[in-house]
Amino acid sequence: MKYSVYENIRKIRELKNLTREYVAAELKMSTSGYGKIERGDVDLTVSKLIEISKVLQVSIEFIFKFNVALFFNETKEKMKE
Template identity: 85%
Template sequence: MNRKVYENIRKIRELKNLTREYVAAELKMSPSGYGKIERGDVDLTVSKLMEISKVLDVSTEFIFKFDVSLFFNDTK
C-alpha cells in the first residue's frame, strides 16, 4: 500500500486527539502492533483499513485522499 496511506492514518488520528493505545484497543490489537501499521512496517489489509477508518470515523477514501496542508495553510 502507498506509504502516504500509513502517514495519513497517523495524521488523522493525531488531529482527532486519539492515542495509539485507544485506536489499538478499539482494533483489538496491541499498541506496538498498531504502531507498526502507522510506520508502514506491516502490510495493511483492506479489511484492517476499513476497521481503522471506522475507529477514526472517516471513510477509507478520505484516508487515501487526506492532505494535511488543507488544514494548515501556510501562506505568508
C-alpha cells in the same frame, strides 16, 4: 502512495487527539502492532483499513486523499468567517 496511507492514518489520528493505545484497543490489537501499521512496517489489509476508518470516523477515501496542508487551509478559511 503506500507510505502516504500509513502517514495519513497517523496524522488523522493525531488531529483527532486519539492515542495509539486507544486506537489499538478499539481494533483489539496490541499498541506495538498498531504502531507497526502507522510506520508502514506491515502490509495493511483492506479489512483492517475499513476497521481503522471506522475508529477514526472517516471514510477510506478520506484516508487516501488526506492532505494535512489542505486541512489547515480549510480551517483557516473557516476562522476568517
